Amino acid sequence: MILQKGPQTRFSDNLHAQKYRSEGETFEDSMYRIANALKDDTNHFNALKNILLDMRFMPGGRVQAGAGSPKVVTLVNCFVSGTIEDSFVDGEGSIMQRATEAAQTMRMGGGIGFDFSTLRPKGDMIKGVHSVTDGPLAFLPIFDSICRATSSSGNRRGALMGVLRIDHPDIEAFIRVKQQLGVLEGFNLSVGVTDEFMHALETNTPFTLRFGGREYSKINPNALWDTLMRSTWDWGDPGVLFIDTINQANNLKHLEIIAASNPCGEQILPPYGACVLGSFNLVKYLRKFENKFYLDIRQLSNDIPHVVRAMDNIIDRSLYPLEQQRQESINKRRIGIGITGLANCIETLGHSYGSPEFLREQGKIMSLLRDRVYLASAMLAREKGTFPLYDERYLAENTFQSSVSNYARSAIERYGLRNSHLLSVAPTGTISLCADNVSSGIEPVFSYEAKRLINTPGGQISVNLKDYAYSMFGTKGKLAADVSPQEHIDVLATASKYVDSAVSKTVNVDKSIQWEDFKNLYVQAWKAGCKGCTTFNSDGKKMGILLGKSEDKPWTCEIDPLTGQKECG
Secondary structure, eight states, rough: OOOOOOSSSHHHHHHHHHHOTTTTOOOHHHHHHHHHHHHHHHHHHHHHHHHHHTSSSSEEEEHHHHHHSOOBBBBEEEEEOOOOOSSSSSSSTTTHHHHHHHHHHHTTTTTEEEEEEEEEETTTTEEEEEEEOOOOTTTTHHHHHHHHHHHHHHHHHEEEEEEEEESSSHHHHHHHHHTTTSSSEEEEEEEEEHHHHHHHHHHOOOEEEETEEEEEEOOOOOHHHHHHHHHHHOOOOOEEHHHHHHHTTTTTTOOOOHHHHEESOEEOOOOOOOOEEEEEEEGGEEEETEEEEEOHHHHHHHHHHHHHHHHHHHHSSSSSSHHHHHHHHHHHHEEEEEEEEEHHHHHHHHTTTSSSSHHHHHHHHHHHHHHHHHHHHHHHHHHHHHTTTTTTTTHHOOOOGGGSHHHHHHHHHHHHOOSOOOOOOOOOOOHHHHHOOOOOOOBBOOSEEEEEEEETTTTEEEEEEEEEHHHHOOOOOOOOGOOOHHHHHHHHHHHHHHHOOBBEEEEEEESSSOOOHHHHHHHHHHTTOOSEEEEEETTSSSHHHHHHOOOOOOOEEEOOOOOOOOTOO
């Protein structure tokens, strides 16, 4: 009997059909469609088709839904808005122009991030109308309303990220803005934390809030940090972006300044930045010999060039909501290749999540991915040319390049690179569920079994969905409820070393952690070179309101990559 390709469970196949397939289209049909849309030639088509059919690599949801289909949608997962100028309606880049562009982007299926730090603080004079501004927080509801209105036009909800720098005079109000349910529900929020602030925090020296070259006030950094930490402890918002780390580590720091991220935080992008995503499914590379599992490094290495070629083709073959996004994408050719099933894979190899052995294996896998992906991009540059903005400064200014293997670096020095950025770790919630519930991204296993609803011609029915490694290999990995915050941080920090964009991961905590230890998680992440950090407290106020009197408290919080929204349970 020939084993069916694609999802083996009824729930996963049903979900994949709902999210990514046309009426009557089978999983196999959809993979042929995608491979045909992204191929260079017949050999590439055959190799890519087999990779996709086996679910060894899973493109992002926008690619799976749109590649080769007649739908008028973008294949790009992630966008960041153009710079918002400090004007409501007048001139290029005004608030309302950016709001209109956001509507166009979401209408075609793209999530989008914004930096609101360019807007004057509340109370500043507006000379043209002899009035005062209400500050950036007054404009967030405009974007939120557009998000909710736009999402009603299709089956994909809108998703936004709002960022404000920690030195903006309105930062305290921004931190507190979502401290009740029903407010700005289309937004995830992050604070852009600078090195200057972190050093002030360490030395307990006054920190200056400023805008437009003017100093507004000096504040106690520890008090502001406590305000931020208390908000994320109680409400799960805002997260933190280490904005100077992001810019110092950027492959294109000589060309661009980054101030915001996509809604999930794994893509840190410049104005009009865009990126396509996809993940290698590590469990599909597990092999067994004499009752012992190992990772098929040869197969993974062979698959990578075919995937890089296909992902690069998306840039030229996708529709874009805005011409500025298309130009930005073509000039820099960013792609975001990552992994999913990390916990399932390494725990099946025999190492407990977050343990030193786990981290060593994680580092081996991710260093292989980094080196092979960069080598593949260099060889593609030899064939098709480098990304248009590539020049000698790319290697001279690029600190990430120094970490790649000698063979990859030699190829880059000789041929350049096809893509300015290549690596990103997304949360992969939906595509991981579609792959028979592999562990999501680099997160731990959330449960061994869970009840899920699926739609059938006769109505909804409940099915029992098992964790992939538990079901296939009998692996009982460490559950998220048993993973310590320190282990979460260690896995995040390890992943961050091998990624040129960023990593989406939630550090789950509960009331058992001491307050100072909780705050120190963010300091550890900053010192480890992470580009951001997000925590979720299962004993926080937000979860308490959601649960009411229920005793069944969830321990975990994931980010849905299709919506960018936090989903806890």
